[in-house]
Amino acid sequence: MVRAPCCEKTGLNRGPWTPEEDQILVNHIHGFGHGNWRALPKQAGLLRCGKSCRLRWMNYLRPDIKRGNFTEEEEETIVQLHQKLGNRWSAIAASLPGRTDNEIKNVWHTHLKRRLVDPTMESGKQQKKKKKKKKKSESSNASTVDFIEESEMERFWLDALSMNAISTETPTDQSNSGFSSTTTIAAISIDPTDHGQPEDELHVAAEIESFWLDPLSIDFASPSTHYYNLFNSDNDMDFWQEVSVQFQEIF
DNA sequence: AATTTTCCCAACCGCTTGTCT
DNA sequence: AAGACAAGCGGTTGGGAAAAT
Known part of the structure; x- marks a missing residue:
């Protein structure tokens, strides 16, 4: 028996994923989960086969992926x-x-x-x-969601944030314009053209802190394509303690 | 400086396994 | 029990980047 192809190949994108595609996939999974990989691309509006979506999520976009060199x-x-x-x-x-x-x-x-x-x-x-x-x-700037855990503290927050991101809200805007507020918690989007150097630590810290002070203060619908690594190892303990205080106040 | 070679890794392919009807 | 379908798994490859010439 000839095996049926996993999906209709014609008209589907292949090869490397673009940041926009990543964004759509992350948004969709945070909002609706991934009960059926085969149906997911259609539901999310992605021109990819389900298998490709699954692979991208499992190997790269999942929030618990540890990046960087092996110890x-x-x-x-x-x-x-x-x-x-x-x-x-x-x-x-x-x-x-x-x-x-x-x-x-x-x-x-x-x-x-x-x-x-x-x-x-x-x-x-x-x-x-x-x-x-x-x-x-x-x-370099992360081209997509890029989590690097260097400490237990960061690991704790990553877990806490992803759980709350999923459980507290459901995205209302499923367009491709950008992260919804639920998905941006773990990957704050910053437009480098607005703020000079994207790696400017002070600016990023201020942006993140303002997020914790006022979760609605950042324009999550911004079509920017740079996502700053919130869990950057350069952030010191004082920063994370401050985040901790803000987190408790909000949730 | 230009070209070739080597290395690395994201993504693909096809087979196997598990689940449902 | 058998068939269909979805997900998981491991082997392989293509292309970009870095190193060597």
């Missing part, structure tokens, strides 16, 4: 689990919270497999490369 401990865990489980990437991923099977698979094929053959592999050139890459990713 030595994580890499060690992967190596050990791979010895036990083989190429069962999803089983390995289950032991590494925030990491996806796809990411683990990539890391295995690009670093760890070779390192097992040649234990000196990670020295010199490779490390240099990694450093450079890390630096680049730190200084």
Whole structure:
């Protein structure tokens, strides 16, 4: 029997996702969940197949995804689990919270497999490369929702925020114009053309603080395309304590 | 400075598994 | 029990970026 295609391919977008598509998908899932991946693209107004939407969400947009380089401990865990489980990437991923099977698979094929053959592999050139890459990713603007957890505090807030974002409100505006207030809580949208350098920490901190003081003060419908990483590791503890106070007052 | 090679990772493909009728 | 459908999984690939020449 010939297997039916997972979806009608004609007229559907393929390849890399645009920030706009990401926004639509995130908005839709925060508002309505993802009960049926096959039906989701139509409901959300996306020209993608359900499988592609699922993959994008599971591997990239999910708020609990941990981004950035793998730690030595994580890499060690992967190596050990791979010895036990083989190429069962999803089983390995289950032991590494925030990491996806796809990411683990990539890391295995690009670093760890070779390192097992040649234990000196990670020295010199490779490390240099990694450093450079890390630096680049730190200084660049996230092109989409980009969560980087560096501390338990940030992890706590990420969880708390995402739960409240889902449970307290339902978006009323399903147009493609931007984040609704519910989805922007974890990814505040900032228009770089309005405010000079998007990486301007002081401005971003002020913007975020004003959000906590007045949740309606930010124009969430703005069609801007830069999302600042609210959980930036550079934010100090005082900042997060202030956020904590505001959070308690609001909720 | 230009070109080629290598590396990395997001996304795709097709098979398997689970669930429902 | 069997078929249809959806979701999950692992292998593979394409293209962009960085490094090497």
